Amino acid sequence: MIEFVLSAAQSVLMIALAPLFAGILKKAKARMQHRNGSSIFQPYRDVAKLLRKNETVSESSSLLFRFIPYVCFGSMVLLSLMTPFFFVDVAAPYGDLISMVYIFTLYRLMMVLGGLEGGSVFGGMGSSREMMMSVLIEPSLLLSLMALAGLTGGSTAVSDIPRELIGMGVIVLAPALVLAASSFFITLLAENSRVPFDNPSTHLELTMVHEGMLVEYSGRGLGLMDLSSMMRLMIFSSMLCTLFFPWGMALTASPFAIFVGLAAIFAKVLFVTLAIALIESYLAKYRLFRLPNLLTASFALSLMAMISLYIL
């Protein structure tokens, strides 16, 4: 019983903390540019403000347009129930890594449809670019997770992997894990529309990918879409921190283990957030047709992880 309460609590915590880490990311970027930046709690205020507002919906869009934010938000809530955070068990242990990948795909598909729904040029351009990237992201994302599953004995169940990895001890820090984790980190940047794939803070409608698809949303719909994309970043970071580097997670429900688990996950997610901020500050956005190269590199890394696992 206590396990279930803990795993439900960690999902709620994940959703609640998503805007905070988005705020920390913005703040870190601002500090690196010698700016003060807005408060780390600003994303909470932004989302709260948007959720209170009415929506303006394009006349050319269908009913689907209004449903999409809820579908996107729902799929992210579902994923947060499936992802471990500080505790090893998850509230919804029914899915595995593959279903997680395809819930992300569902989210992306919905967003792409939403971009096309409004009938605006920028939505269409954003959607077409997103689909181009998605074709390249999916194989490397799947392959890096497969390498992880192979490393831990072949199970793709989410809650088995951290246990297995911790049980294996230091020996697990094999090339396969590091390669798969690097590949996963590149897909994290691509999937979450970060620099060098996309510029989340751009004002240039012609270069937008993710923001282009959201251009027609307003009010509550926009609030939900923004919240969902913050949650997506949070879920990806927690996957990196719990599936690939699970050390410190609470394996039992003892208060001490939970305390250590919380501290460890905070430190790890903060580290990932700062790494993203650093990359965004020192890298220019890549030319659009240069992005496949980077995603191919990610694919090659996870392929190497597989090879080192099964052949070497």
Next chain:
Amino acid sequence: MPETDELSQKIRKCLNEGLGLACMYARGVPGGHVLEAVMAGDRIERITVRVEGMMYQSVTPDIPSASLYEREIYETHGIYPAGHPDMRPLRSRSSWGPLSGGRAIPHNDIFGNGIFEIPVGPIHAGVIGPGHFRFSVAGEPILMMRTYLGYSRRGVEKLMETQASADNTAIAERISGDNAVAHTLAYLQTVEQDTEIPERARFIRTVLSELERICSHLGTISGIALDTALAVPAAHGSALRESILRLNERICGHRLLWGMLRIGGLSKDLTETALDEIEREVMRVRFDAEELVGIMIRSPSFMDRAETTGRLSYEDAVHLRAVGPVARASGVDADVRKTRPYAAYGLAAMDVPKCPSGDVYARLTVRKREIMESVSMILQCINSMEDGPVRTSVKTEDGFYTGITESPRGETVHCAHIENGKITKYKIRDASFPNWPALERAVMGNIVPDFPLINKSFDLSYSGNDL
């Protein structure tokens, strides 16, 4: 229509002598119109041809750089250039228009399977000027891009038609706010004519004009960094620009240097402390700007975006008569400060930076080197300045006068016809006007997400173009 072959021949003759078409416009005279063409190079030549009726033989097929001016003449005076290959509306609109006889914006003249047209603007996501762009794309590569401007038209030329003795500097400063000094100096040339301006005033005018250039170029460099999502150099560049803006405010009370220039000289002298402060600040900016561009070009991801992007060939730059840093980045050797020095430019040594490749990187490099030159010129001027008056009285004569200056964006032309002490026709040609078609050429073959970067590297003015 024999009279206009005359126009074409006269322009052609000047082109062969190395002059370029700097400006062309129509002027109403009793019983008809005359076409005026101003040819500029190492000297200025004026061509005047009378038009009978409301139509004449277009010179554009022969001289491509005349295209814009002929379209403008049609919209302002209704004189049709027969045989003009491209009579799209320039500034007027059917739904809304400051000029009568507005026409609808046509679709791009390009057809085929899978070719889409993307209309963008005039309202943009960022805080920039209003401009409507039509991209014809096949996937991401741009096959054709057409600009439709005119949304910020205010009728400045008409406002300038006052008594020649009236001080219109306040209007001239507002033609293109961040090029205020260059525009005002061009205006002053038309009314000060041959008056000998005190030397101290000329030196200070040069200093102000170069401060304006540093400020504008820093803004562009920072914008280029921002458009490639290179956040740290972008913030660094904005901070540098801000430090110059604040310097401007301290020395003359306005961040964009408005209100300093007056007919006959300056509205106030700069004190020794102000000059010392300028000297200190520009020295600092010189090193910081060098470091800033260094950070940018040492980043491989930035260089990948900047090199070969938005290439404007030397031939196109010459044919369209692009001006300013844009032309110099395509290898054209043109700088009014060097060819026909005004203010105190004849007294200071300067180098005209050029770059042959014509891409975003070349325009960045030219701008960086111009900042270095500007700093050197400011220091030279401050060092050779002597105490003296900064204002004199001016007697304006009747006749035709041109004022041509080099603004941060390039050659800026003002023409004034003065009759009986009154300006009867005033024509302004901002540096951005001939550079917009150059932008249309430069984006061809690039991909849509690179357009904002190319546009920023051109750094064109909307208000200066729309007038």
